[in-house]
Amino acid sequence: MPQTTDQFITANQARFLEELYEYLRIPSISTLPENVGDVQAAAKFTADALKTAGLENVEIIPTDRHPLVYADWLHAPGKPTVLCYGHYDVQPPDPLELWNTPPFEPTLRDGNIYARGSSDDKGQVYMHVKAIEALMHAHEGKLPLNVKFLVEGEEEIGGASIAKYVPLNKEKLKADVALVSDTALYAEGIPTLCIGLRGLVYMEIECKGPGRDLHSGLYGGAAPNAVAALVALLGKAKDDKGRILIPGFYDEVAEPAAAEIASWKSLPFNEKDFLEKEVGATALTGEPDRMIFERVWSRPTLEIHGIAGGFTGAGAKTVIPATATAKVSMRLVPDQDPVKMFERFSAWVKANAPEGTVMEVRKLSGAPATVVNPDHPAINMAAEAFKEAMGRETVFIRSGGSIPIVGEFAHHLGIPTVLMGLGLPDDGLHSPNEKYKLDNFYLGIRTVAKFFERYGA
């Protein structure tokens, strides 16, 4: 009698970890030209692992930059198809001196795997792969449903190639639901499904004042100042309480269902800890009549990411700056339209540009918010699988961030995404000493396998 998936996973834990270590040792830093070979090696490792797990039609698909890896197993007619997504590329590890152990030499400490990419996202990709292997083993070389894998190598640099690939391969990628494991549990021990992501419109504003930098003694008082003008403009964007004053900004904001709000209220949350340990400021900000979860998950934002202009070196220079720029974004929520919101913002900028200056607004990217109906059968079964694996009710949360691929899948393939992330909020993604809890690696393999078994039943 063959082992059950759980038995197989338990019996093979040590090997799974060794294999994951091998994967993590490849410095597949997508942004650095000197790591191109490593990124390719990681693509090959991914493809080989998918083949070993029992998947078919494994392909390393060349792109303009880093390859995509595809694989499938489609021998469960009448059963649903799940499209598994992940990324095998990683962020640069610097500053290196802040790592306690080398970023590409995975090390186990206090139950955590320390390595760049451990949580984001190789550890979670490998969770999917090993779940397939366990299912294949437990189900005599078959899977309980159809699966497709699409793993990219450009997630940390914007995902241009997959964004091109998806709309051109709709038939090939056709599925009932996508499974993405690139997020975190709400907190340790709490089974969590993310069912909403904010959208994003990212913009650049350039302000032109005088024709050249002017001497502030000779012209100060009569000449426009590009920095001061940009500051005056952006200073009008919000009231003192953080409410955004762009006309129409909140017009299409959909409020979360009462049940969703109620479930957020039941989440363990310590505002003092959030302020002191996470934000590290003297006070929180934002709309006072909204709870923190609303502010970061279901309310749109206007954020200034950076500003530059004039003299900012050491000491004093009495210049009236000719130009100034700022990076600004709007996080969008359902049902805000990125195109319409960009137009509103641009119109507001033009209408409020201080006299003597010319403002230009450029859109760098735009994507709408995505929400998944928690009553969708896949979400439902994922929640049940999670509950079974972890022994408590699954919570439904949102994330204030954006995962562009979720939008691509929704837009081009017409499918929802199960966001089943096994990271933890303090995993240190993109930071030194990135970690992934070893128990969560195994737990994730079990949960993914349980989800597939339920969904294929």
Add this chain to the structure above:
Amino acid sequence: MPQTTDQFITANQARFLEELYEYLRIPSISTLPENVGDVQAAAKFTADALKTAGLENVEIIPTDRHPLVYADWLHAPGKPTVLCYGHYDVQPPDPLELWNTPPFEPTLRDGNIYARGSSDDKGQVYMHVKAIEALMHAHEGKLPLNVKFLVEGEEEIGGASIAKYVPLNKEKLKADVALVSDTALYAEGIPTLCIGLRGLVYMEIECKGPGRDLHSGLYGGAAPNAVAALVALLGKAKDDKGRILIPGFYDEVAEPAAAEIASWKSLPFNEKDFLEKEVGATALTGEPDRMIFERVWSRPTLEIHGIAGGFTGAGAKTVIPATATAKVSMRLVPDQDPVKMFERFSAWVKANAPEGTVMEVRKLSGAPATVVNPDHPAINMAAEAFKEAMGRETVFIRSGGSIPIVGEFAHHLGIPTVLMGLGLPDDGLHSPNEKYKLDNFYLGIRTVAKFFERYGA
């Protein structure tokens, strides 16, 4: 019978120019370590020229950085003493590729001497020196009054050494009036004395928000943003018309006398040209009920010289910045006190720092405005000399900038300064192709000599 000063000047024009060329060939760039020897060579050249002109007690005075040059002639008992000031150091010439002829190879084109330092300030220092030589020659080895020279080599880098030297040598530098030629005529052909300079308080503001840069997806809406806070604060500093809203900002502002305003109104001024050719913006700004001369000469300002914070590279990064900084200054007018004004500004910043942020204001420098009474005998006689040399009434203007040495002389020596500059507004100080009009060089020698003759009569 000896030549008159005018005759002597006319007879020696060619030699004066050759000597000035030699002076201009020394690349006495005070800010660059590799030019230390050149700066010393220029000090020596200055000292030698003063000696040759007939001055006594010539000294090259070592300082912490670049030497001061002192000289005097004090054999006119009962006559006034004039303290002549200038600087022999120059700005770096870059960008070199924009010069039509090399910056340290003086070249005559269209009646102008093109060279770094030609107008700012070697050409004007040399004007003083040659006036002395001419007077000595015409007055049989004597001068009509007492003179002291103090020429510095750090004007372009802040003048730290002379600022230290003056208060420690009050007796040595005792005089009735200072003569500074480091400014420009109001316009070509218009004899001009500057009788007012704005003061300056230069500050740095640092804003601290969250403890580290935060992900704007995860925290956006609830976490304070240091850039947005600094922008919100500075955006409140002025109303839409440019009026400054810091409490008490205008409390001690002294209005110019009606006669002064009237004379400004009589100056040739084309607002369209000022806007289009000088400022190069789409409109002028500032207090609408004030004429341009008031805005730049007799009204205080609040200027943002630069701002920096967060991500400003190419592309997009969704960060909530932890810190932001800005360089800000106030130009002061009579009777504003730099200490009091800094306190007011700091108090306003603290009172208006947006929630969740901490603002620190640091003062980098502070100096009050200086004005000279146009009825002072020296000013009067300088105006008469100018009128005689140029054949039309001398105009009295102010400058919106600050010349710190004028404040030092007023504060420590208790003397007013005659600001008799022979540059032109388009001389391109600190820019490529700096020039000095040859006629103004000779005209300046004549005018300075005439001033000394009148003042000593």
